[in-house]
Amino acid sequence: MRRLLLTLRYDGTHYHGWQVQPGVVTVQQVLQDAIQSVTGVRAGVIGCSRTDSGVHANMFCCTFDTESTVPIERMPLALNQHLPPDVAVYRCEEVALDFHPRYLAQGKRYCYHIWNDPCRNPFWDRYALRRTGRLDEQLLNRAAAAFVGTHDFAAFCAAGADTAAEDTVRTVSKAEVKRDGKLVTFTVEADGFLYNMVRIMVGTLLDIAAGALPPDAIETALETGRREDAGFTAPALGLFLEKVYYEEGKTDAEKTSS
Amino acid sequence: MRRLLLTLRYDGTHYHGWQVQPGVVTVQQVLQDAIQSVTGVRAGVIGCSRTDSGVHANMFCCTFDTESTVPIERMPLALNQHLPPDVAVYRCEEVALDFHPRYLAQGKRYCYHIWNDPCRNPFWDRYALRRTGRLDEQLLNRAAAAFVGTHDFAAFCAAGADTAAEDTVRTVSKAEVKRDGKLVTFTVEADGFLYNMVRIMVGTLLDIAAGALPPDAIETALETGRREDAGFTAPALGLFLEKVYYEEGKTDAEKTSS
Numbered sequence: 001m002r003r004l005l006l007t008l009r010y011d012g013t014h015y016h017g018w019q020v021q022p023g024v025v026t027v028q029q030v031l032q033d034a035i036q037s038v039t040g041v042r043a044g045v046i047g048c049s050r051t052d053s054g055v056h057a058n059m060f061c062c063t064f065d066t067e068s069t070v071p072i073e074r075m076p077l078a079l080n081q082h083l084p085p086d087v088a089v090y091r092c093e094e095v096a097l098d099f100h101p102r103y104l105a106q107g108k109r110y111c112y113h114i115w116n117d118p119c120r121n122p123f124w125d126r127y128a129l130r131r132t133g134r135l136d137e138q139l140l141n142r143a144a145a146a147f148v149g150t151h152d153f154a155a156f157c158a159a160g161a162d163t164a165a166e167d168t169v170r171t172v173s174k175a176e177v178k179r180d181g182k183l184v185t186f187t188v189e190a191d192g193f194l195y196n197m198v199r200i201m202v203g204t205l206l207d208i209a210a211g212a213l214p215p216d217a218i219e220t221a222l223e224t225g226r227r228e229d230a231g232f233t234a235p236a237l238g239l240f241l242e243k244v245y246y247e248e249g250k251t252d253a254e255k256t257s258s
Numbered sequence: 259m260r261r262l263l264l265t266l267r268y269d270g271t272h273y274h275g276w277q278v279q280p281g282v283v284t285v286q287q288v289l290q291d292a293i294q295s296v297t298g299v300r301a302g303v304i305g306c307s308r309t310d311s312g313v314h315a316n317m318f319c320c321t322f323d324t325e326s327t328v329p330i331e332r333m334p335l336a337l338n339q340h341l342p343p344d345v346a347v348y349r350c351e352e353v354a355l356d357f358h359p360r361y362l363a364q365g366k367r368y369c370y371h372i373w374n375d376p377c378r379n380p381f382w383d384r385y386a387l388r389r390t391g392r393l394d395e396q397l398l399n400r401a402a403a404a405f406v407g408t409h410d411f412a413a414f415c416a417a418g419a420d421t422a423a424e425d426t427v428r429t430v431s432k433a434e435v436k437r438d439g440k441l442v443t444f445t446v447e448a449d450g451f452l453y454n455m456v457r458i459m460v461g462t463l464l465d466i467a468a469g470a471l472p473p474d475a476i477e478t479a480l481e482t483g484r485r486e487d488a489g490f491t492a493p494a495l496g497l498f499l500e501k502v503y504y505e506e507g508k509t510d511a512e513k514t515s516s
Contacts, residue, residue: 011380058381076377090377119334119348122269123316127381 003099004072005063005251006031006045006079007091012056013126013237014086019050027051027087031062034082038075039068048101048244049108052196054236056127061101061244061251095251104250107173107191109243110198112234114184114206121182128183129238131206137184139215140177140205144186146218147175147201155221155230156201157194168194168225177205187242196233204231261357262330263321263509264289264303264337265349270314271384271495272344277308285309285345289320292340296333297326306359306502307366310454312494314385319359319502319509353509362508365431365449367501368456370492372442372464379440386441387496389464395437397473398463402444404476405433405459412483414459415452416491426452426483435463445500454491462489 008031016024020032028045036042043064051057070078075092083089113128115121116135121128154168174189186202204221207213213231214220221229266289274282278290286303294300301322309315328336333350341347371386373379374393379386412426432447444460462479465471471489472478479487 009380080378085378085383086380088378088380090375090379117348120338120343120346121348122267122344122346123385125343 001065001067001097002094003063003065003097004075005061005091005093005095005099005101006075006089008057008060008062008087008089010057010060010088011086011126012051012054015053017051017053017055018047018060027060028062030084030087031079031089032064034079035064035066037082038070038078039066041066041068046101048105049193049241051241052199052236052239055239055241057241059243060241061105061246063095063099063101065097091252093252099250101244104246105192105244106247107189107245108193108241109174109187109189109245110193111240111242112186112188112198112202113238113240114186114202115182116179116184117182124183126237127240129202129235131184133210135179135184135206135209137177137179140184140186140209143205143208143215143218144175144177144188144201146216146222147172147188151222152225153194153197153222154225155227156197156204157227158196158200158233159227160195166194170194170197175201189243198239199234199236200227200230200232202234202238206234207231259323259325259355261321261323261353261355262333263319263349263351263353263357263359264333264347266315266318266320266345266347268315268318268346269344269384270309270312273311275309275311275313276305276318285318286320288342288345289337289347290322292337293322293324295340296328296336297324299324299326304359306363307451307499309499310457310494310497313497313499315499317501318499319363319504321353321357321359323355349510351510357508359502362504363450363502364505365447365503366451366499367432367445367447367503368451369498369500370444370446370456370460371496371498372444372460373440374437374442375440382441384495385498387460387493389442391468393437393442393464393467395435395442398435398442398444398467401463401466401473401476402433402435402446402459404474404480405430405446409480410483411452411455411480413479413485413488414455414462415485416454416458417485418453424452428452428455433459447501456497457492457494458485458488458490460489460492460496464492465489 048061076089115128118132306319334347373386376390408429
């Protein structure tokens with residue numbers, strides 16, 4: 001028995017997120033189907049994260065156990081032949097049998113893209129939120145700096161989540177906003193993320209930009225821990241899981257993500 | 259009567275190029291349909307270029323004449339409501355009645371993208387040629403330098419084109435190859451392009467990379483002017499019209515392309 005770590009990309013537009021759910025199509029399900037087609041055995045796949053419906057990934061890691069004799073260097077192409085066009089594996093490596101892609105993840109990087117123009121862009125419509133009013137990316141970048149550090153992010157967690165039962169303290173190591181032409185991108189790295197955390201961070205930044213929240217709204221929300229002091233939940237389509245970090249030596253996955 | 263210059267983007271995957279042809283869908287046709295919906299009048303649209311079937315554009319310019327009283331600043335959004343998701347206008351301005359978007363174009367920039375990995379990429383599959391063997395982008399960049407200058411590009415013109423009747427001398431001001439992770443991009447600027455010229459340039463570079471042509475194949479082909487001394491015609495999907503240049507003061511189009 002070997003444990004294989006797969007690294008993949010997917011366009012989440014047509015998926016109800018990662019995790020298998022009855023009656024809808026998920027990335028985990030199409031991947032499990034592809035693994036069954038290649039190895040002949042139905043294996044459970046464990047993901048690094050439970051991305052929401054509509055969220056995309058440029059680097060998503062997951063593991064499964066197999067007795068298959070397919071050489072690991074041929075596994076990505078073999079799986080891709082059985083995967084739909086919007087999901088593609090680009091790496092496969094053997095890891096220790098106790099390797100867990102979620103528990104061992106030391107950190108993740110997400111990007112959220114905003115197309116800052118009233119006119120549609122055919123190449124970004126599925127991957128960026130469109131906002132008409134000119135965004136001041138320097139103001140947003142200054143505001144985003146308040147996320148950096150170890151804070152209780154309870155206010156940046158979906159109201160439905162059971163925050164009382166969970167530790168909502170996370171350490172954000174990077175939070176910045178950059179502009180490239182009409183594309184404004186929020187990049188955030190942390191040791192972990194709460195449910196909807198990045199999307200609420202983005203909604204809060206956009207509410208600050210629009211004057212719906214004061215410039216120090218992030219500090220206030222971090223202090224009070226109240227969901228209502230943070231901004232709206234930005235839609236899923238602009239969100240990409242960009243990178244998953246593991247302890248050096250456990251995997252080579254992050255070396256080949258671009 | 260006013261002459262309006264539109265600047266647009268399109269994903270060319272599902273179009274038989276720019277120019278109206280019977281029995282197939284073209285970008286010119288869907289644009290003329292949208293103009294008719296907005297202005298109530300069928301107008302002929304003149305494009306800056308006749309892009310091939312499957313070629314994309316981040317900046318394409320075209321003009322039409324109209325008596326419409328729709329304010330020009332509202333024209334892009336009005337047209338976009340009647341255009342399919344893969345075509346979008348992002349600028350409209352009034353130009354002189356003798357402005358011709360093809361004759362007055364002083365130059366154009368094209369990019370050709372190559373995804374240099376055996377594994378598919380869901381975000382680039384429609385916009386980049388996939389090549390498995392590792393490409394040496396520095397070697398390609400050195401080879402591409404031979405394109406720069408004023409040359410007879412007869413060898414880099416589709417065999418079917420009537421090169422005898424046409425002046426095949428063009429001036430290339432930029433030709434470079436750069437890598438960003440697994441994405442290798444060829445960028446070329448010239449005062450004009452022959453039929454399939456960029457795609458044959460790319461095919462020649464890839465044939466040189468693969469050893470199917472010698473490193474000095476570009477110089478040879480420029481000298482002989484024989485199509486068979488150049489490389490294959492790379493497929494359309496990786497090709498983007500990126501920029502159209504007009505004489506300063508004639509239009510503001512290029513100021514707002516990103």
